[in-house]
Amino acid sequence: xxxxxxxxxxxxxxxxxxxxxxxxxxxxxxxxxxxxxxxxxxxxxxxxxxxxxxxxxxxxxxxxxxxxxxxxxxxxxxxxxxxxxxxxxxxxxxxxxxxxxxxxxxxxxxxxxxxxxxxxxxxxxxxxxxxxxxxxxxxxxxxxxxxxxxxxxxxxxxxxxxxxxxxxxxxxxxxxxxxxxxxxxxxxxxxxxxxxxxxxxxxxxxxxxxxxxxxxxxxxxxxxxxxxxxxxxxxxxxxxxxxxxxxxxxxxxxxxxxxxxxxxxxxxxxxxxxxxxxxxxxxxxxxxxxxxxxxxxxxxxxxxxxxxxxxxxxxxxxxxxxxxxxxxxxxxxxxxxxxxxxxxxxxxxxxxxxxxxxxxxxxxxxxxxxxxxxxxxxxxxxxxxxxxxxxxxxxxxxx
Numbered sequence: 001x002x003x004x005x006x007x008x009x010x011x012x013x014x015x016x017x018x019x020x021x022x023x024x025x026x027x028x029x030x031x032x033x034x035x036x037x038x039x040x041x042x043x044x045x046x047x048x049x050x051x052x053x054x055x056x057x058x059x060x061x062x063x064x065x066x067x068x069x070x071x072x073x074x075x076x077x078x079x080x081x082x083x084x085x086x087x088x089x090x091x092x093x094x095x096x097x098x099x100x101x102x103x104x105x106x107x108x109x110x111x112x113x114x115x116x117x118x119x120x121x122x123x124x125x126x127x128x129x130x131x132x133x134x135x136x137x138x139x140x141x142x143x144x145x146x147x148x149x150x151x152x153x154x155x156x157x158x159x160x161x162x163x164x165x166x167x168x169x170x171x172x173x174x175x176x177x178x179x180x181x182x183x184x185x186x187x188x189x190x191x192x193x194x195x196x197x198x199x200x201x202x203x204x205x206x207x208x209x210x211x212x213x214x215x216x217x218x219x220x221x222x223x224x225x226x227x228x229x230x231x232x233x234x235x236x237x238x239x240x241x242x243x244x245x246x247x248x249x250x251x252x253x254x255x256x257x258x259x260x261x262x263x264x265x266x267x268x269x270x271x272x273x274x275x276x277x278x279x280x281x282x283x284x285x286x287x288x289x290x291x292x293x294x295x296x297x298x299x300x301x302x303x304x305x306x307x308x309x310x311x312x313x314x315x316x317x318x319x320x321x322x323x324x325x326x327x328x329x330x331x332x333x334x335x336x337x338x339x340x341x342x343x344x345x346x347x348x349x350x351x352x353x354x355x356x357x358x359x360x361x362x363x364x365x366x367x368x369x370x371x372x373x374x375x376x377x378x379x380x381x382x383x384x385x386x387x388x389x390x391x392x393x394x395x396x397x398x399x
Contacts, residue, residue: 028312031304032333038301039337045269045345050191057230057247058205059254061091064270064346065199066192067254071261073102073209073241075182081158081213082179083239085222085232086114089150090202094118097200098193100207103273104186112183113193114155116200119145121153123162125183139164141172150205152223155179158213168223170216181211184241187273190264194273196348205246208232212239234258272345278338279350298356299363305330306364323365330361 049062059067088099099121101113113124117140124138141164144151154165161175190207192199206226214222225232230247234240236258243257244264254264276283285291306326314322334357341347 024308024312024316028308031308035301035305035333036337040340040344040347042346043344045271048267048270050266052248052250053203053205056205057245057249058203059246059266060203061191061199061201063199063201065201066270067190067264067266068194068271068273069188069256069262070265072104072187073185073262075180075185076211076241080180081156081211082181082184083157083210083212083214084114084153084155085206085208085210085226086153086204087150087206087226088153088202088204089148090116090145090200092201093145093147095201096198098189098191098198099200099204100188100190101194102184102186102188103194111186112179114153115198116145116202119143121145121164123155123164123177123179125177125179137177139172139174139177141166144171150203152226154214154219154222156214156219160213163216163219165216165219165223168220181241184209184211188242188262188264189273192270192272195276197272197346206231207242207244207246208234208240209242210239211241270345275342275345275349277342277349278354279348279352281350281352281355284348284350284352295352295356298353299360302330302334302357302360303364303367305333306361306366307368308364310365310368323369326365327358327362330364331358334358334361 046064048067049065050067051060051062052058053060086099096117097115099114099116102111104111111126113126115122115124119142121141121144122138124136126136139162144153144166152167154168156163156165157177157179159178161173162177162179163170164172187194190204222232231243231245232240234243234257240258242259242262244254245257246254248254252266252268254266256262256264309329310322310326313319313325319325331354334354337357338349338351338354342349
């Protein structure tokens with residue numbers, strides 16, 4: 001195989017065909033462009049995928065759909081118990097996402113959320129301790145969702161604990177997990193988390209919020225009322241705070257039958273209410289394979305950047321300290337992406353990606369240095385003249 005000279009200036013020959021030294025620069029630009037597209041696509045807020053059902057009351061949430069209350073819910077002083085009723089059907093049984101959540105802006109943290117976790121349903125409450133460190137408590141009701149079946153969920157909580165009912169029947173009871181009406185404060189976000197992209201896809205046909213704890217008998221009666229008439233026997237005397245029947249059939253608002261200040265608004269574009277900027281790594285961590293898969297993808301995605309840009313800076317540009325410059329460049333690219341991601345509702349801005357992307361760049365630098373050390377370029381038809389960058393690459397590998 002003929003040798004190919006790859007000097008800092010002048011042409012490169014591949015099988016006696018001259019190629020300009022801009023080939024490597026072109027590869028670098030393609031790698032950089034690919035990373036920016038992967039990190040920032042779709043470069044804008046997509047259309048809010050919330051549509052009205054054509055075969056009855058309710059709305060359908062697509063892949064990127066969300067709505068929020070026009071005003072904030074305030075805690076009631078009359079009672080410490082709460083109850084929730086929600087009639088829904090997920091699009092995917094083994095999916096996940098936040099069905100609804102309350103976000104008190106003064107706390108800067110989600111206080112209470114109802115989530116789908118595969119075929120389970122979870123109540124999640126996040127508090128902030130004195131050190132401003134998020135702590136979560138949650139309770140699961142297992143195997144709630146089934147394919148093509150609507151489910152009526154009732155949550156009743158007070159001093160005795162929290163009970164989760166499925167179609168009027170008790171599914172889970174936790175004495176350690178308690179809610180009060182102070183937990184149901186702030187803006188109500190439906191179909192997504194208020195602080196990150198955690199969308200839920202499915203049909204929502206009814207939602208009611210009460211400032212008192214239901215008995216088992218009241219839960220059963222409420223279920224039968226929704227099933228037979230499409231709405232509960234709600235009144236302010238029974239502690240009703242909000243009732244959304246989703247019977248408008250069109251428009252960009254879902255009316256609260258008891259308080260117009262907390263009507264649900266359907267924006268034109270998908271949104272995240274308060275997306276964090278450069279979220280701390282310990283706040284982003286969650287147990288499970290998907291977390292470590294994301295870490296691996298972020299490391300692997302920046303290895304080509306480190307590999308080719310180190311080759312460009314050391315072999316063509318002949319800059320001093322190409323190792324440090326390439327690694328710093330990878331950090332700068334990652335930081336730019338994370339800053340821009342904070343403006344895009346489909347992306348999350350966090351420091352975990354900043355760390356893993358920079359590490360991936362450093363791995364790419366080491367791989368390029370190793371390739372020079374072991375004559376990889378010569379074995380593949382490339383022979384690189386000695387240069388400042390090559391000497392530094394050899395020193396890097398030897399260290």
